[in-house]
Amino acid sequence: MLQVAGLGKRFALGHGATLHALADVGFNVQPGEALGIVGESGCGKTTLSRIIARLADASDGSVQFDGTNIAAIPAARFARDPRRSAIQLVFQDATDSLNPRFTAAQAIAEPLRRLRGLRGAALAARVAECAALTGLPGELLSRYPHQLSGGQKARVGIARAIAPEPRLLVLDEPTSALDVSVQAVVLQLLAELRTRLGLTYLFVSHDLNVVRLLCDRVMVMYLGRIAEIGRANAVFDHPAHPYTRALAAAIPTGEAQRNRALPEGEPMSPVNPDPHTCRFASRCAQAMPRCREAYPPLLPGSAAPGHLAACHLLAPTG
Amino acid sequence: MSLSFSANAWHVLRGNPATLAGALICGGFALLAVVGPWLAPYDPMATSAALSLRPPSAAHWFGTDQVGRDMLSRVLVATRLDLGIAISATLLSFTLGLVLGGAAGWLGGWVDRAVGRVNDTLMAFPLFVLAMGIVAALGNSITNIIWATAVVNLPFYARVARAEVNVRREAGFVEAARLAGNGSAGVLFRHLIPNALPPMMVQVSLNLGFAILNAASLSFIGLGVRPPTPEWGIMVSEGAALVLSGQWWAALFPGLALMLAVFGFNLLGDGLRDLVDPRRRT
Numbered sequence A: 001m002l003q004v005a006g007l008g009k010r011f012a013l014g015h016g017a018t019l020h021a022l023a024d025v026g027f028n029v030q031p032g033e034a035l036g037i038v039g040e041s042g043c044g045k046t047t048l049s050r051i052i053a054r055l056a057d058a059s060d061g062s063v064q065f066d067g068t069n070i071a072a073i074p075a076a077r078f079a080r081d082p083r084r085s086a087i088q089l090v091f092q093d094a095t096d097s098l099n100p101r102f103t104a105a106q107a108i109a110e111p112l113r114r115l116r117g118l119r120g121a122a123l124a125a126r127v128a129e130c131a132a133l134t135g136l137p138g139e140l141l142s143r144y145p146h147q148l149s150g151g152q153k154a155r156v157g158i159a160r161a162i163a164p165e166p167r168l169l170v171l172d173e174p175t176s177a178l179d180v181s182v183q184a185v186v187l188q189l190l191a192e193l194r195t196r197l198g199l200t201y202l203f204v205s206h207d208l209n210v211v212r213l214l215c216d217r218v219m220v221m222y223l224g225r226i227a228e229i230g231r232a233n234a235v236f237d238h239p240a241h242p243y244t245r246a247l248a249a250a251i252p253t254g255e256a257q258r259n260r261a262l263p264e265g266e267p268m269s270p271v272n273p274d275p276h277t278c279r280f281a282s283r284c285a286q287a288m289p290r291c292r293e294a295y296p297p298l299l300p301g302s303a304a305p306g307h308l309a310a311c312h313l314l315a316p317t318g
Numbered sequence B: 001m002s003l004s005f006s007a008n009a010w011h012v013l014r015g016n017p018a019t020l021a022g023a024l025i026c027g028g029f030a031l032l033a034v035v036g037p038w039l040a041p042y043d044p045m046a047t048s049a050a051l052s053l054r055p056p057s058a059a060h061w062f063g064t065d066q067v068g069r070d071m072l073s074r075v076l077v078a079t080r081l082d083l084g085i086a087i088s089a090t091l092l093s094f095t096l097g098l099v100l101g102g103a104a105g106w107l108g109g110w111v112d113r114a115v116g117r118v119n120d121t122l123m124a125f126p127l128f129v130l131a132m133g134i135v136a137a138l139g140n141s142i143t144n145i146i147w148a149t150a151v152v153n154l155p156f157y158a159r160v161a162r163a164e165v166n167v168r169r170e171a172g173f174v175e176a177a178r179l180a181g182n183g184s185a186g187v188l189f190r191h192l193i194p195n196a197l198p199p200m201m202v203q204v205s206l207n208l209g210f211a212i213l214n215a216a217s218l219s220f221i222g223l224g225v226r227p228p229t230p231e232w233g234i235m236v237s238e239g240a241a242l243v244l245s246g247q248w249w250a251a252l253f254p255g256l257a258l259m260l261a262v263f264g265f266n267l268l269g270d271g272l273r274d275l276v277d278p279r280r281r282t
Helices: A045-052 A082-086 A104-116 A120-133 A150-162 A180-197 A208-214 A232-237 A242-249 B005-015 B017-039 B071-107 B109-124 B127-138 B142-168 B172-179 B184-220 B232-243 B249-276
Strands: A002-014 A017-029 A034-038 A060-065 A087-090 A168-172 A200-205 A217-222 A225-231 A298-300 A308-310
Touching: A002 A045, A017 A045, A017 A060, A017 A225, A034 A045, A034 A208, A045 A087, A045 A168, A045 A200, A082 A087, A082 A104, A087 A150, A087 B172, A104 A120, A104 A150, A104 B172, A120 A150, A120 A180, A150 A180, A150 B172, A180 A208, A200 A208, A208 A232, A217 A232, A217 A242, A225 A232, A225 A242, B005 B017, B005 B249, B017 B071, B017 B249, B071 B109, B071 B142, B071 B184, B071 B232, B071 B249, B109 B142, B127 B142, B127 B184, B142 B184, B172 B184, B184 B232, B184 B249, B232 B249
Parallel strands: A034 A200, A034 A217, A087 A168, A168 A200
Antiparallel strands: A002 A017, A002 A060, A217 A225, A225 A308, A298 A308
């Protein structure tokens, strides 16, 4: 369904400095699958989700959606593309993503009007249907965002995203701005919607437990590159990349935690990075001279099929 | 939203006595602007040497001027012209400011710089001197007074509109609007400009008062509406010379009308903003 290849995004900072937000990112997503994208702040998760949702343009690479390279269509023009309704996004901050002058019903109705051409009774019926699907009580539909709670605003955001019947839903940390008590309910809702509507998810998060719960596969990113990708169980149970191991060790489990291998040192700067150095080398306890000579290719991380990690430690010859 | 507009207007007015007073004053003037010519007891242009400079009396409530015209009739009839100039000029600068400022804030780049420099240039002049210059250059007509008043106020609207659009151009709801199939113009006109309206309305209320004063001031110095047309600024100007000789009424009543109108517009202030801001609704 989605084939991403060689995706890169650079921001010119002036004075010859270039920020490499994404470099050589490639992965596939099957229909109905949920791919989790994890990594720390600034690792390129949000940039990647914005490019795939066609809100931003890539510097290089391609995004094949149903066989068409949608990365070749400028983001400004994609708004009127017939595929616009097929890819929708749920925003991180529901409050910021809702126009303060639109009622909940108007917010959900907008993509239906513009993308589906619905009007009148058909429009009202579909708005009510989407509200019901997301568990938003009908009497809240006439309210403005400032009259809704955080969880209700999140539901409006989700209802708006599923309204034009997308096939791919990009979720950019949809629960990170919510109270913990509301988070679980919203995650439950997202899991239900996925099976009910047969949606494909691209789930961006920094919460590993959430990703493990909701996603079939996981992609770990570090400074704009893929560190590790594979089935969620394979990646979390047998992390192959030192960065993933550190992330997995940092998951709070409630038990007393010894031997926590937390990375030390400063992360490399994403500005003008040396293309021949592993980007994690500066924080890696197992860094070898080779890590500063060549960027490691994606190598099989375990016996599990499709489990890959970008680390020289996995190379057969060491 | 339309269903609750009158209910909302009532809610805004009831919660804010100053706005209510402003609305009553402005409503009164608006009514006078419409029916003033029929209410006027005398022909505002009819002169009479015998009635020259009569003090206020039962027959002539506001007295008469030097050539014997009834001041009450003249003040009433002038309402339409003064209010008309102020409202047209304010509408004009509001619309132009919204479009220019909105484009500057949304498009950025050279459009933003060009609009910014025009604003700076206009604001570098003392406003009244600039208005005087425009009327002096273009000629003494009501259309030109309206344009002059609109142009001197334009930078204030353009700046507010630019700032309001600019702070929201990266907002989540703007991206959401793109996802919903809005092109650049759709995002600007359906999402960004409506959000710029509340602070623009405050500017409108302050500006209506300024516009009416500006037009009257132009007439006062002889650059605006020409005598014998009834207009508050001219009447104050004509009456001003008579105050020293004791005929205070010729300047006082048009001056009071002017003051009350400005006061009324300024009182509207925040209420006008609350009216267009759904966040003020409960």
